[in-house]
Structures are given as C-alpha cells and as structure tokens.
Amino acid sequence: MIDAYAGRALRRLRLRWVVAASVSVVVTALAYDQFVDRFATDLARRWLALSAVVLVYEFALLWRFLPRNRAGEELSPSLGPATLLTVVRGVLVAFLAGFLLLPRPTESLVWLPAALYGLAALLDYVDGTIARLTDHVTTLGARLDVEIDALGILIAPLLAVIYGQLPVWYLLAGAARYIFVAGKWHRRRTGKAIHDLPAGPASRILAGVQMAFLAVVLSPLLTPPEATSLGVAVLVPFLANFLRDWWHLTGRLPR
Template identity: 45%
Template sequence: MPGLSEALDDVPRVGVEPALQGELLRLAILGVSLLLVGATVLSGLEGAQLALRWLLVSLACWSFVLWQCRKRLHLNCSSPEEPDRPRRYATLGHGNRITLFRGLLISALAGFLLVAPADTSPWLLYVPALLYTAAALADLLDGRMARYQQHTTRLGAELDTALDAFGLLIAPLLAIAYGKLHVSYLLVSVAYYLFQCGIIWRKRHALPVYPLPPSRLRRYLAGVQMALVAVALWPPVPHGVTTGLGVVLMLPLLIGFCRDWWYVSGRRDVCRESCS
C-alpha cells in the first residue's frame, strides 16, 4: 500500500475542470442521500438516537473520503510516455466511481463504531460484515474497470491506496470492539499512516525520499488483510479462529512496511553497498 504519495509531487497542480468538480459534487450529494436513507431505516428499526449516532459518524467519514478525492483531482490523468504532458480526463471514469462507492461503504461501516452490539438487534451485526465484504469485493473491480475502460489514472491509484488504508483502519476497530480480532491488530491499521508521516518528516527535514520498486506482493498482502477482516466481522465465524489468524497474518504485512521504509529512506541501498 505505501509508496504512491509521490505522485502528488510529480504532477503540476493545474486548475481542475469545472465538469470534474461538478461530477464529484453530484456523487457527494448522492452519497449523503443514501446515508440519510440508511439513517431513516435504522431510526424506524432501532430508534432515533442510534440512527443519529450512526449518521453523524458516517457523514464525517464520507466527508473525509470526498476530501481525499478532491485534493487529488489534479491527478486525474494518465501516465503517458511524455511525463511532462500527461493526458487529462474530464470525467472520473467508472473505476474511480467504484472506488468512491467503496469509500461510501466504509463510511457507512464507520457509523457502527458508536453502536454497541448489546444495544441492537442481533441481525444488525450482519450489516457491518456485509458492508465491508462488499467494499473488499469492489476493490477487485475498480482497477479492472479502469483498465477495461482505458481510463487508468494516477488519481485512481492514489485514491485506491488511501481508501484501502482507511478501510483497514475502520473495519479492524469494529472487529476489535466485537472481540473478533486482538487489539494488537491495530498495528496494521496505523502502519500506513506512520509510513506516510515518516515520508512527510523526511521531506520537511530535506532528507531524500527514494521511490519504491514495483511489487505485486505489496498489493497481495493488503488483499489478505481485507479478506481476513471481512471474514472476522461475520457473526458466525468463531472469534478464536479470527484472533489467531489476525496475529499470524499481520506479521508479513508489518515486515513488508519495514522493508519498504528501508527503500524510501535509502537504507537498503546503503546496506547493499556496505555488503559489497
């Protein structure tokens, strides 16, 4: 997951087309409308207070998702052979729309952080599992759709990574609250943000930040974590199984973050030179 934030510095911040801003605004309004519908349904089934708590958190997280997209709209361009003259798109494309839909699902999931399981009907515990499972499955579609539409963008790559990290922050918090994952799994939730803070710290202190080499393993490890958390949220799955798997499966991801930090900080090259 780490390593894509450099694109924010590589592409000039030119003015964003009004049509693109208008499309994002329409999607924002659609997302708010769907969350209001969800709150109305919850209010009728579980009470107004529960629905209001859910709605406030969900709206706050949806605002965060929209902000993540808005600040990257200038990256809605391809990566052509001439890097100084990228091809810019006037629409988000289906891939980015699916990615934003994932963000809406994660925002709706976040609303359940203030909903105590003891205060709700047992059936409601299936809703967070369904939301995150759908978000994880949609993660398999957005990139494929962008490639099928020939609309792959730097915006899509950046936003996909940011929402992967956001989902792996919200969903594990809920799984830990439900007793389905050990609290140590929060290391996975904060690893991406610590990594990005480290990059920012190096830039502010005029230290070099080196690019990460391509790695399919990086994406695979993130997918394994999403699958694990999605399974853990389903009520019938025993907590003894998911807590043990969580401790085992988080180790390769954390080791991967440490390896990637050696790359971006240049320590890996220094180690190779000293060894040679």
C-alpha cells in the same frame, strides 16, 4: 489553449464531484431512515454523525485530488467508472464507520458490518480491473484507491476490537500506513533522501488478504480464539511488508 482546456476539464470534474456528493447524501439519508426503523433514534443519529464525518473527509480528498485526474499529461474531464466505483467503496467504508458508535448488531443485522466491508473489499478488485479494461488508469484513481484502502483497514480492525473479536494490538494493521506516511513526510521535511519503492504485487496481495480476513472476522463465523490465531498469521507479513518498504525508502535495502 492548453490552460483553457484544463480549466474546462476541471470545471466538468467539479460538477461531477457535486453530482457524486449529492447522490451520496441521498443514499446516506435513505440508509438513516432504515436505521431509525431498526434502532433507537439516538443510535441512528450516532451512526449518521460518524458516517457523515467520514464521508466529508473522503469527498474532501476527492476534491483535492481532482487536478490529478490524468493518465498522461492531459487532464481528463471524466472521473471514469473505476473511480466512481472507488467512491462507492468510500461510501461503504463510511457506513461501516458509523457502527463504531453502536452496540454490535444482533439477529438480522449481525452480518451487516461484514457485508459492508466485504463488498468494499470485493469492489477494490473490480475497480482496478475496470480501470485497465476501459484504459482509464489515472493518478487520481490510484491515489483515491489507496486512501480508501487505508481508511477501511483503519476502521475495520477498530470495530473488530470493539466487538471483542481481535486484541488491541491488531490496531497496528490500521496504523501502519499512516505511520509510514508520517515517516516519509518527516524525512522529506528534514531533507533526508527518499528512495523509490520496488515494483511488485506483494503490497496489493497482502492488503487484499488483510481486507478479506477483516471482512470474515467482522462476521459471526470466527470466535475470538480462532480469530486471534489467524490474525497473527495475517498481521505479521502485512507489517513486515511495511518494514521492508521503509528500509527501501530509507536506502537501507538496495532495489
């Protein structure tokens, strides 16, 4: 009976995945039409190509994580409003990625990259709040949230470096989480101990500060000298938190 229920729930989740993916395709097509009107066709195609690659990656992650849509032991057949908001965040981050292959927007579109990432960062706060209010906090939602956060913090600094707003060394912000995950995978593969990380809000707060800073630095509000100085103040504690977590994970620091 339990297996049959889980099977039905998973089929319903996959149907919802198809609906979400289809809506995202339609929204992307509409956005592409707008880009064709604003940019040359070849530039719009570049934007579409990279945005589509990122979208495929995000929806592949969502498909992979569907069996984790659990608040307890039972698989939930509904993604829930919070996870759907996280999917929307993923679409915004994918649209931002498309700008990596374009010249920096000017005139009326100069604020668009900052607006895309700023809205994604704002929804990062909203989706967690909604998950708690609706009592639909799932392993799937938590994992997808982390993946979208990491992808945004990878893409936004790269775009800021391309725009000349930040120096190349700021790419460490985007690489930090992936280096951490690779190190954890290597320890597990080689049979080394992996210790639990301490609970606390520090990581979420620092990630929120990082996203807010990146949204501002993608806008015309900051010029490179001021952006670099402020970037140092934001990046150092962000990287220090990853180093602290690594020391906890490897047992160098007690919980």
